[in-house]
Amino acid sequence: MTVAVSTVDLARLQFATTSLYHFLFVPLTLGLGPLVAIMQTLWYRTKDEQWLRLTHFFGTLFLINFAIGVATGLVQEFEFGMNWSVYSRFVGDVFGAPLAIEGLAAFMLEATFLGLWIFGWDRLSPRLHLATIWIAVLGTWLSGYFILVANSWMQHPVGYKMVDGEAQLTSVWALLTNGFALRAYVHTMLAGLIFGSIVMLGVCCWQFLRGRHVDLFRKAALLALIVAVPVTLLQLIVGNRFGEAVTSAQGMKIAASEAQWDTCQPCGFSMFQIGGFTKEDPTPSFSITVPRLLSYMATGSFDGQVEGLNELQSKEEREFGRGTDYMPNVRVAYWSMRVMAYVGMLMFLVAALGAFLYRRKKLETARWFQWAAVAAIALPYVAATAGWILTEMGRQPWIVQDLLLTSEANSPNVSSTWLGISLGVFVTLYVTLLAVDFWLMRRYARIDPPGLAGEGEELPVPAVSY
Amino acid sequence: MDLETFWFCLIAVLWAGYFLLEGFDFGVGMLLPFVPRDDAERDTQLRAIGPVWDGNETWLVVAGGATFAAFPAWYATMFSGLYLALLLVLFFLIVRVVSFEWREKSETPGWRAVWTWANTVGSFGAALIWGVGLSCLVHGLPLDSDGEYTGSFWDLFSPYTVFAGIAVVLLFAFHGATFLTLRTVGDLHDRARYAARRLAVPAVVLAAAFLVWTVAVAMDRNDKDLLPPAVPAAVGIVALVLAVVFVLTASYGRAFAMTALGAISLVTTLFVSLYPRVMVSSTDFGNSLTVDGAASSHYALQVMSVVALISVPVVLLYQGWTYYVFRARVGSERVDAV
Numbered sequence: 002m003t004v005a006v007s008t009v010d011l012a013r014l015q016f017a018t019t020s021l022y023h024f025l026f027v028p029l030t031l032g033l034g035p036l037v038a039i040m041q042t043l044w045y046r047t048k049d050e051q052w053l054r055l056t057h058f059f060g061t062l063f064l065i066n067f068a069i070g071v072a073t074g075l076v077q078e079f080e081f082g083m084n085w086s087v088y089s090r091f092v093g094d095v096f097g098a099p100l101a102i103e104g105l106a107a108f109m110l111e112a113t114f115l116g117l118w119i120f121g122w123d124r125l126s127p128r129l130h131l132a133t134i135w136i137a138v139l140g141t142w143l144s145g146y147f148i149l150v151a152n153s154w155m156q157h158p159v160g161y162k163m164v165d166g167e168a169q170l171t172s173v174w175a176l177l178t179n180g181f182a183l184r185a186y187v188h189t190m191l192a193g194l195i196f197g198s199i200v201m202l203g204v205c206c207w208q209f210l211r212g213r214h215v216d217l218f219r220k221a222a223l224l225a226l227i228v229a230v231p232v233t234l235l236q237l238i239v240g241n242r243f244g245e246a247v248t249s250a251q252g253m254k255i256a257a258s259e260a261q262w263d264t265c266q267p268c269g270f271s272m273f274q275i276g277g278f279t280k281e282d283p284t285p286s287f288s289i290t291v292p293r294l295l296s297y298m299a300t301g302s303f304d305g306q307v308e309g310l311n312e313l314q315s316k317e318e319r320e321f322g323r324g325t326d327y328m329p330n331v332r333v334a335y336w337s338m339r340v341m342a343y344v345g346m347l348m349f350l351v352a353a354l355g356a357f358l359y360r361r362k363k364l365e366t367a368r369w370f371q372w373a374a375v376a377a378i379a380l381p382y383v384a385a386t387a388g389w390i391l392t393e394m395g396r397q398p399w400i401v402q403d404l405l406l407t408s409e410a411n412s413p414n415v416s417s418t419w420l421g422i423s424l425g426v427f428v429t430l431y432v433t434l435l436a437v438d439f440w441l442m443r444r445y446a447r448i449d450p451p452g453l454a455g456e457g458e459e460l461p462v463p464a465v466s467y
Numbered sequence: 468m469d470l471e472t473f474w475f476c477l478i479a480v481l482w483a484g485y486f487l488l489e490g491f492d493f494g495v496g497m498l499l500p501f502v503p504r505d506d507a508e509r510d511t512q513l514r515a516i517g518p519v520w521d522g523n524e525t526w527l528v529v530a531g532g533a534t535f536a537a538f539p540a541w542y543a544t545m546f547s548g549l550y551l552a553l554l555l556v557l558f559f560l561i562v563r564v565v566s567f568e569w570r571e572k573s574e575t576p577g578w579r580a581v582w583t584w585a586n587t588v589g590s591f592g593a594a595l596i597w598g599v600g601l602s603c604l605v606h607g608l609p610l611d612s613d614g615e616y617t618g619s620f621w622d623l624f625s626p627y628t629v630f631a632g633i634a635v636v637l638l639f640a641f642h643g644a645t646f647l648t649l650r651t652v653g654d655l656h657d658r659a660r661y662a663a664r665r666l667a668v669p670a671v672v673l674a675a676a677f678l679v680w681t682v683a684v685a686m687d688r689n690d691k692d693l694l695p696p697a698v699p700a701a702v703g704i705v706a707l708v709l710a711v712v713f714v715l716t717a718s719y720g721r722a723f724a725m726t727a728l729g730a731i732s733l734v735t736t737l738f739v740s741l742y743p744r745v746m747v748s749s750t751d752f753g754n755s756l757t758v759d760g761a762a763s764s765h766y767a768l769q770v771m772s773v774v775a776l777i778s779v780p781v782v783l784l785y786q787g788w789t790y791y792v793f794r795a796r797v798g799s800e801r802v803d804a805v
Contacts, residue, residue: 064568065568065569065572068564068565068567068568068569069565071521071524071564072560072561072564072565073561074528075527075528075531075557075560075561076557076561078528078531078532078535079531079546079553079557081535081542081546082535082542082543082545082546082547083546083547083550083553083554084547086543086544086546086547086615087543089535089539089542089543089546090539090540090543091539092539093535093536093538093539093540093542093543093763094536094539094763094764094767095767096535097532097535097536097537097539097542097763097767098536098767098770098771100532100535100536101529101532101533101535101536101537101771101774102532102771102774102778103532104525104528104529104531104532104533105529105532105533105774105775105778105779105782106774106778108525108528108529109522109525109529109778109782109786110785112521112522112524112525113519113521113522113525113782113785113786113789114785115521116517116518116519116520116521116522116789117518117789117792119517119518120514120517120518120793121518121792124792124793124795125792164764167539169763169764169766169767170763170764170766170767170770171766173770412543412547412550413615414547414548414615414616414617415547415550419550419551422551422554423550423551423554426554426558430558430561430562434561434565437565437569441569441572444572445572
């Protein structure tokens with residue numbers, strides 16, 4: 002079997018690899034940042050030394066993770082121009098603005114104030130020093146907003162007009178208040194908080210398993226649970242509402258993620274199915290379906306209509322011309338959506354169970370749960386990756402929904418040799434970084450928090466110095 | 468001044484800020500295996516830039532984003548054209564970024580040596596390629612009538628651009644050395660002074676020659692007159708000669724101010740030589756990308772101008788404050804960052 006790999010395929014593979022990789026680090030930064038800031042605030046308010054120790058301990062994990070997020074973020078910025086020059090010319094007028102604003106107004110804040118936080122412990126007053134971590138967190142959250150404004154414009158273009166075949170910004174207000182972007186923002190920031198709290202809970206449980214500093218990590222576990230329980234629950238609701246926005250902006254994405262070939266009303270939600278993922282084989286050989294649930298999820302009404310892939314295909318052919326398959330990969334969309342949703346529910350269960358055990362004062366002794374919570378550290382990573390696969394692959398064949406096809410957007414002068422070289426470099430580099438990062442995170446998640454090895458003893462300060 | 472020119476100037480300012488700030492970070496990195504006596508001194512030397520290097524690197528992120536937003540056609544052609552060069556830059560920068568954080572994470576000598584060299588090689592490589600890459604814009608690259616790059620990786624290299632890379636590397640090393648003389652004490656301070664004295668003459672001779680060469684290239688290949696580009700070039704040469712004088716007379720604060728001015732003048736000379744084009748075409752001069760031709764719409768530029776006019780002063784204020792907070796020389800206090 003010969004597989005023809007085009008330059009577009011290589012460029013897509015590269016973008017998928019580097020952006021999914023980037024997003025392994027970003028959400029933990031988004032979520033662990035405020036948690037560390039809260040711990041430092043608690044120390045500042047109560048003068049309880051334990052919170053300071055926890056701040057240092059989780060601050061170290063935060064920084065190890067942050068370093069790779071920064072390094073891989075630069076790749077994303079360069080990659081648009083390197084691999085997608087036609088796209089860059091096409092969207093620069095609109096899409097470039099939020100990226101530039103992100104750098105100027107958000108990333109500068111983040112990078113500078115994090116430097117102040119790391120090195121400023123004995124140079125700034127405690128109050129001012131506390132402010133630096135909060136400002137850095139504000140920077141990361143603003144940063145996320147502008148990036149999602151840019152991404153959402155690709156999903157649901159607003160505030161532009163077409164001039165000479167290129168998109169031009171007509172309303173920055175429309176761009177910044179794009180309903181799609183606001184929903185995506187809430188969804189992504191909640192995902193960040195889930196990352197932060199689930200990872201923190203897992204690390205605490207690991208420390209319980211080792212029987213170290215149980216009193217100390219009980220405090221951190223409580224904080225993690227206070228965040229994780231409501232946030233994982235809220236995310237299930239918000240994710241669902243986000244689905245409604247997608248339905249109206251990107252019907253194909255929803256139809257594909259439900260493997261819904263024909264228009265239905267009311268529509269059942271397929272929980273699991275075998276087969277039914279191709280045009281030739283549209284009926285699953287086995288499926289478990291909940292009646293009317295899809296109608297509710299996609300439209301907000303139990304009697305709502307959901308358009309099918311075939312109808313949408315004819316509709317788009319009428320609008321944009323024949324000869325193009327306007328359907329995304331149905332199998333990928335279907336399963337990525339389910340992995341995201343099911344793992345999301347699983348995380349809520351873990352958090353709820355943890356809270357229950359905590360109330361019963363059994364969290365420190367229930368070893369089965371502790372192991373489960375350590376394993377659950379992987380869950381937010383799985384859910385977020387699946388979520389982005391759905392978002393980006395569900396948009397295909399468009400790079401900008403209804404405006405520009407992915408197949409026409411890559412750099413014409415960049416050969417598959419260049420793409421192959423760069424893909425090889427990134428994959429090699431990223432795999433190495435991931436291995437080292439994992440090793441470091443493991444090492445520092447197991448280390449005794451500063452100040453506990455014995456009073457008065459000189460402590461090896463973990464990360465908080467470069 | 469119209470908005471297009473304003474944004475061209477703003478991007479020049481961002482690159483100048485990047486060369487000024489990350490320039491000494493790269494210099495400190497390049498000197499890391501050579502100036503300190505032992506690993507403890509290497510820690511101290513890195514601490515001199517520890518709190519600020521990340522903020523400094525952000526100037527590049529902003530320069531890239533601003534080019535994308537204000538000159539999409541420039542961004543698209545430059546980034547796809549300088550493909551392998553930028554891939555190398557990314558590689559060097561990533562290795563360097565993680566080296567800061569990871570070097571401290573283990574006491575094993577082998578581990579620390581790996582990340583010391585990662586920082587040094589990363590700094591050297593990135594500086595070299597930025598020199599080659601930016602000088603290429605003036606020297607010219609093969610562009611077709613659609614503004615697409617039609618050359619190969621090797622078209623980036625000519626005697627002039629390679630010379631530019633070496634000059635930038637040496638200038639940054641010198642700039643880093645003058646920076647270290649201000650930020651260190653004791654033995655490390657003495658060694659930094661020695662490094663600055665050794666680097667002064669070769670760095671300044673090469674950088675000055677590069678400035679003269681740039682003006683010649685601008686007149687020859689970009690249809691410029693002597694006068695506009697010669698002004699920043701002359702400022703740069705005077706500053707750099709003064710830097711040598713100040714280093715030899717042990718007046719290090721002034722020497723650093725002069726290497727800083729030298730780095731800024733170098734970028735200014737390149738951008739003045741470039742204007743009103745943003746990329747010169749070497750195949751057919753008419754295919755060159757111009758400021759007006761590559762720019763975004765008036766409205767988009769207006770929006771971003773408002774953002775820039777508000778944010779840039781704020782950024783300068785808080786980054787300046789950071790340098791004030793960390794004004795104490797490193798090595799004078801105990802190692803207690805926490």
